[in-house]
Amino acid sequence: MSSHREAPGTAQDPVADNTDLYAFVSPDKPSTVTLIANFIPTEYPPGGPNFYEFGDDVLYQIHIDNRGDSGDDLKFQFRFSTQVTAETFLYNTGPISSLTDPNWVRRQTYSVTMVRNGTPHLLGNGLACPPVNIGPRSTPDYGALADAARHDLGNGVKVFAGQRDEAFFVDLGSIFDLGDLRPFQNLHLIPTPAAEGINGLGGFNVHSIAIQLPKTMLTRDGSNPTDASKASSVIGVWASASRRRSTIRDAGGKVEGSGPWVQVSRLGNPLVNEVLIPMDEKDLWNSVQPADDAQFAKYYAHPELATLLPILYPGVFPHLKGLSAARADLEAILLTGIPSGIVPGFQNFTGAAPADMLRLNMAIPPTSKPNRLGVVGGDLAGFPNGRRLPDDVTTIELRAIAGLTYPLVAPSYTPDGAASAIQDGSVSGQDVDTPYPGTFPYMGTPHAGYSTDPPHRS
Amino acid sequence: MNAFSRRSFLRKASIGAAAGAMASRGLVTNAAGAMQKQAERTDPIQASDDRVVAFVRAGDRDEVTVLVGEREIVRRDARLARLLLRAAR
Numbered sequence: 001m002s003s004h005r006e007a008p009g010t011a012q013d014p015v016a017d018n019t020d021l022y023a024f025v026s027p028d029k030p031s032t033v034t035l036i037a038n039f040i041p042t043e044y045p046p047g048g049p050n051f052y053e054f055g056d057d058v059l060y061q062i063h064i065d066n067r068g069d070s071g072d073d074l075k076f077q078f079r080f081s082t083q084v085t086a087e088t089f090l091y092n093t094g095p096i097s098s099l100t101d102p103n104w105v106r107r108q109t110y111s112v113t114m115v116r117n118g119t120p121h122l123l124g125n126g127l128a129c130p131p132v133n134i135g136p137r138s139t140p141d142y143g144a145l146a147d148a149a150r151h152d153l154g155n156g157v158k159v160f161a162g163q164r165d166e167a168f169f170v171d172l173g174s175i176f177d178l179g180d181l182r183p184f185q186n187l188h189l190i191p192t193p194a195a196e197g198i199n200g201l202g203g204f205n206v207h208s209i210a211i212q213l214p215k216t217m218l219t220r221d222g223s224n225p226t227d228a229s230k231a232s233s234v235i236g237v238w239a240s241a242s243r244r245r246s247t248i249r250d251a252g253g254k255v256e257g258s259g260p261w262v263q264v265s266r267l268g269n270p271l272v273n274e275v276l277i278p279m280d281e282k283d284l285w286n287s288v289q290p291a292d293d294a295q296f297a298k299y300y301a302h303p304e305l306a307t308l309l310p311i312l313y314p315g316v317f318p319h320l321k322g323l324s325a326a327r328a329d330l331e332a333i334l335l336t337g338i339p340s341g342i343v344p345g346f347q348n349f350t351g352a353a354p355a356d357m358l359r360l361n362m363a364i365p366p367t368s369k370p371n372r373l374g375v376v377g378g379d380l381a382g383f384p385n386g387r388r389l390p391d392d393v394t395t396i397e398l399r400a401i402a403g404l405t406y407p408l409v410a411p412s413y414t415p416d417g418a419a420s421a422i423q424d425g426s427v428s429g430q431d432v433d434t435p436y437p438g439t440f441p442y443m444g445t446p447h448a449g450y451s452t453d454p455p456h457r458s
Numbered sequence: 459m460n461a462f463s464r465r466s467f468l469r470k471a472s473i474g475a476a477a478g479a480m481a482s483r484g485l486v487t488n489a490a491g492a493m494q495k496q497a498e499r500t501d502p503i504q505a506s507d508d509r510v511v512a513f514v515r516a517g518d519r520d521e522v523t524v525l526v527g528e529r530e531i532v533r534r535d536a537r538l539a540r541l542l543l544r545a546a547r
Contacts, residue, residue, distance in 0.1 A: 244528075258525040259530050260528050260530045261528065
């Protein structure tokens, strides 16, 4: 998955598991940027009575580098607090008709703190999350509950934190069955008849933290970015989850943390820790800051998957098989940003120091006709210029690793024909169960527990 | 006021309060409460309800790490480390 259960540590700690990160110029409000950090992978909608929620003992953060030094010049911190209002085993004792309904027994609120150059500013406190989507008796008007949980913090800042439909799509079953990419199974080393792909995340929910900010809050000098060629138009973004250094489990079930916050999960570009970083370094990768990513650069320059594709698909990737040079194209896309002069009219370069961040050139306006392949598909407003919800990042990165983007840095290289045909089997956002809304927080309504069959029961 | 002089002050205050107790038990209670409040105001560790966690890493037997609140204090203190190691036996 994008970064769901991608490391041994996060697989054991879903509440602190970054699953996806999105950063895009808001399509309906282009003077702003929307950042969405998702957590808690594969939420099974009927999963009560203890439904999914953020961790009160986790520090969630979204970091922004606006000086090109891979440090967080600006960050937003989110802390959650759970309240239980009645002595019952139930999440709710009747229909929940509002965010203050006394029938809602277990609820969460949160605070938002902006830290600029090390100085904290509390932007909001006691902000209500919506309940999870239980079903027509418990949450009969879920849309109204979710709408009420969109908070305006003033100065053009909006925030939402709560359950949403999983926005990421991927044919997970095919990728982890020895890269047996549907519908190309007939070409695989262990062939089977070709069949259509399946979105392995269909039917699941996730927990989202979404914040919309004026661009002028994000630039280093407070200016409104309008010139895509300027370095100041580009920000680097990553999200993280941290836990306290020490945990003491007392008798009686009380758990208490001590000491500073220690990062246990992070996410910049999708699929990196999932696919590029070796198993025994995944927890390490999660624990370090992007500024310290030079130690991992060799895995971006020589991805294991680029070696595997010619083996898994004999005779399909002859040019990729002969490509042994360091993949400067992948390093640019994922670690430094793409410099000027590579893609006409575009750059999102943040300096030569390698750092895994999602890089957004905020001067590129949103398009009314997005291409799900983003920059590779000629749409400069999509991945790897930030990341929008419908961007097919799995296909984009599969094609890049297969050699499609290598001519950007080595024009004499001819990619294999398969490099532009290979794709993730789930094909597109068409397989996402509910449509992406056109307004903040842009993530779809979560699946209701009552209405959910076990995913892919057929 | 450093920790030693503060303790001395509190000890004197305690003696004073004890003397007063011969006249009034209520005064003792009040004085002890005031004394405790004085300690809470002046000692950042005692002022917090946070638990204090101290540990010695396996790789460095001369160093003690102390966790309190959101702070981590690392002290090179062989004597303190030995005390903790002895307590762990």
